[in-house]
Amino acid sequence: MSELQIETVSAVTPELVEGVNRLLPQLTSSPKTLSWRDLEAIVASSSSLIILARCDQEPAGMLTLGWFSAPTGPRAFIDDVVIDERYRGRGIGEALVRSALDHARRLGANTVDLTSRPAREAANRLYRRIGFEQRETNSYRYRFDAVSG
Template sequence: MEISLVSQVSEEIEEAFKQLVPQLSSSAEIPTLQQIQEIAENESLFIARDPEQGGKIVGTLTLVTFRIPTGVRAWIEDVVVDESARGKGIGEALTRAALERARQLGAKTVDLTSRPSREAANRLYQRVGFELRHTNLYRYNL
């Protein structure tokens, strides 16, 4: 597999998002090419290509980084691997690439959330070295 950090979004990437986002969330709207480009311009969009499928884009991950008074924070968001490519280590490769990028940007920690029902994803994150934190996660719906 090939993992890359996207700087310029193509129609191929837009089409991949049309296939991948519904596998991540049944209620999320598919982002437009312009919205995907905004993510890429922040140097935070990773894609995975599967050579066994002719280089088809089969996964994506977004790394969100931002500076706060106490340092650089990093979050991994919206990790999705196409059903046809699961079990090949693509999610792990995407995650490791994001961790390395966060390190390069000066983050000392990387956070993420994952629903308990996503058992394979939770095993992956623990295998990579993430530790479950006991905290209150609050959300305010606008």
């Protein structure tokens, strides 16, 4: 197996911009191309971070960890988990999620939430194996761009 490195992104580089924009179409069917400035805003955020996986120095996967304080206690969430299709099945997703859980624990989060489409069967198996519990809840999304007038 290639050498795997997990890192918290602290600076934007041309390689990061290229790598993120290569991964996003593997995550969503309507990816937005992120600019240097877009990534700088994410990296500078005080409430989120990007965790990047590299195989032989090449970006191979990533996720975003976000956190906030609520009246019921500090919480964290994992979003935008994607592994390059060339590197799937090598434990990279697990390494990324475990790294995010370690960060969330150090931040004092009481819980870490994530969502995953049912069709992402391997990802759902991974989350259950790590210890995530499926919740009995409805998930809703409000889209500002879909609301007229």
